[in-house]
Amino acid sequence: MGTVARQTAEFTPLDNSGTHLSLRSAKVESANRIAQGFVRFMMPFVAAKKLAETQRASKAALERLVAADVAAAGQQTAA
Secondary structure, eight states: OOOOOOEEEEEEOTTTEEEEEEEEEEOOBBHHHHHHHHHHHHHHHHHHHHHHHHHHHHHHHHHHHHHHHHHHHHHHHHH
């Protein structure tokens, strides 16, 4: 429908060496005001499930990247 929904991820280090991830979403944007209004209206009805699925997939991908990065750092230290 020509709409854009922007999302930002913020990583904050924790005292226990962990990381807190905050996700923020902006309002839907579109040059087509009808599409923009429709998507904004429908988001609460369909977005919760889709957003949760997308965030779970993104979290899993991020965990794989971090694990690979940690493993690579461990190999460099051992070398």
